[in-house]
Amino acid sequence: MIREKVIAITLIIVSSIVLIESIAAWSTDHDLFLENSLRANRTLDGIIENKNSSPALLQANSWGEDIFYDRSNIYNSWFKLTGITQFEGGFKAIINGQIVHEYDRVRGFRVIEIIENQVVLERDQYNVKLKLEK
Numbered sequence: 001m002i003r004e005k006v007i008a009i010t011l012i013i014v015s016s017i018v019l020i021e022s023i024a025a026w027s028t029d030h031d032l033f034l035e036n037s038l039r040a041n042r043t044l045d046g047i048i049e050n051k052n053s054s055p056a057l058l059q060a061n062s063w064g065e066d067i068f069y070d071r072s073n074i075y076n077s078w079f080k081l082t083g084i085t086q087f088e089g090g091f092k093a094i095i096n097g098q099i100v101h102e103y104d105r106v107r108g109f110r111v112i113e114i115i116e117n118q119v120v121l122e123r124d125q126y127n128v129k130l131k132l133e134k
Helices: 002-049 072-078
Strands: 081-087 090-095 098-100 109-115 118-123 126-131
Touching (some): 072 126, 090 109
Antiparallel strands (some): 081 090, 090 098
């Protein structure tokens, strides 16, 4: 009887963690999707308004964003580091009004390292370094 309870509780905990992680990942992907949709709508509105103008010349600078362009700096605007403090067990930081320590998650990013004046976040291949403003 105890074995079944332990297995059931473990299954509930693991399912909860997976659900929370997927919701966090979905929310950040959803935010990016909405931003891109709004940007595309604004572009289409501009094209429709200028339909009587002459056709656009195809120049390298009018092709749009380069697919190889490093977009990791976009994530820096998602976070606001307002404080870092040291405790017996290490450092804690305040990011977006939330107190976090190493290995916590913020907007789908995992806190990798907290030092005296900087926090390093990681998600997939992207790293974000937040520096404390003095």
